Amino acid sequence: MATTWRARVHALLHETETRSPARSAVTAVLVVVIVISLSAVILETLDWLAAAIGPLFAVVEAVAVTVLSAEYLLRLWAAPEGDATGVDHPWRARRRYATSFAGIVDLVAVVPALVHVVAPVPADWFRVLRLLRVLKIARYTPALALFAAVIRNEGRPLLATLLVVAVLLVLESAVMFTLERDAQPTVFASIPHSMWWAIVTIATVGYGDIYPVTPAGKIFGGVVMVLGIAVFAVPAGILATGFASEIRKRDFVVTWQTVARVPLFAGLDASRIAEIARLLKRQIVPAHYAVVRRGEPADAMFFIMSGEVQVDVTPTPVRLGKGQYFGEIALLRDTMRTATVTTVNECQLLSLDVGDFRRLLDANPTLKAMVTRVADERLPAAMPGDASRSAPSTPRA
Template structure:
């Protein structure tokens, strides 16, 4: 049982899931720094003066880094059978399937230099240098933007292939025409169409080395036309990738936002289209560390989703911390009572805010949606869901502190029955 707990904790840290966000962030940032240091060291090691002066130190650093990457790869294989898509294959097949995934292959590439150095120290110098530089690919695991770019290129591969065929066709045509026009005047530089292809590539890409240039008037005219065409041809794949990348970023942000809204109990029974409509109402808000997000006594007319950072919610007898992906203020959208807790930014935060007025306007336009939400709110009230300050039962479970309230012999009264206002806080000092 102890081993299973350790394995689960290791999986949460390596894959950035669960509640161990701080440990996961430290490991992730440490590996990023180590990857960048390795790339710099691999480049510096090719400079003769630096290699002679710091050769021993560089090799030791490379060996130490190699051990870290090998350990990382082994540990990721060890917890591979905990990945949800792979669990059903068992401990052996799940690890084999994980080992052939792109991320695992890149991790293996990062670990191979150490193995080559230990077992083939003299025969694999060039391979080791290349593999060390290929550790740059490991950054894709920790960079959502880079993963989105790779995904955009993969999704538009057919369009990119088509534009590449057009470019190659223009290059081949220009090379053939230039060979026919310039061959008699420059037999050494335009000996064949292959030599013409070299000229056409440097011209279409607007590089123009100047080692092969047309000398006849007709050749210069053809060269000018090819130069002008080059700007449009190069812009074609760039435009495809740029539009696909923007679409991928928008799609990723929408999916993240949609998933955060869909997991709120108040909205969990809604259809996908209805959740999407609510997600469109979210507004971005940035709060600096220590800034007040909501103060005690304010009208609770907003719900908050934490897209980045961490917030501190000071309840009368408890301080709750919620991190990325959490939400709070769900019941405020319907009840709009006075806030009974102060919410501040524990660190710099990016929030998504859903205002009650915007939600009510949407509900007025869609009677079916309004009925679903009000019925759910009524059912939750009748079921006796506990409301402690800013948080409902499910929201407290995000922070893992609900049990301390649930098991207590006496719970604090946050609302009076007469006027539904917060009662006086008996413990003004928040517990840290």
């Protein structure tokens, strides 16, 4: 029973392929607690508000620490369930979670408050430590995880850019110190003093507290400003390329996994599945939308990534779900659509254009024979007036 409860707790606290209402509720509670606690930390810096509802802020902090501490302990206890092989010792799995980035973030979210009780630290620094809870949002926000992945993947070119900026900073500070020292001995008193000017100029901020007054200094300052635009364009381009690459990679992985789970492609090797995945196009379709209609020209077949669709055949409409497909009959027969297919709820679909579909089958005779056989079996259900249409189980359009 302990193992069963541990598995349930793990399923509630970790991402799984199927998202249950209970897990959604737990996630919502944790996110709300984090957001409210962060808001309280920020708002309590308003003296008039802290004087009016200071005790409420203390209650919010106590509740947040209690909930987040319970979450950390439950994650630590359920960590062995994350070992798919089951060969790791439970305490080894727990140690792996505790030393992971996510585990450290979970611990940092509660430790400052607990330490403050034992050994009070200055209020301002304690507030900064409490704000580190914002890192927990990354677990529930794919965008932050995507950003972290891009920084990790593009670390070397970004570091190279940072080194270039550092070199330019030193050289520009030295040149400006040389040009302006005699005219402004107190402002550009040394190269370190000049570095502040170089930083704000390269960043094109231009606070105006330090600026050159000599003709040579002004000309050089203008060159540095233009150069600053170019310098910051490089990391911006690196990050933009990294984001595009990471999004393509994630889409490809999801597509590959989806294609691999389709029974039609179960016998194909990894390279062939990857080839098919590159041909597919992702679509998000709202609920109650007719993806294909009977009598329309056929231009693609569709694989269902998530959601359900309904094939309108008689006597009883048929529903298709994740991993199933529709639309191949009209492509194989080169005919109009034989049935209307409507989304039951919001669906993520992968479409395969007719040209790619036919080239794929021509290159894979075994796959073509399988698709043709399945289409032949299910065609009667989609054809009006056929006596056998009540027998098949999963008709296609």
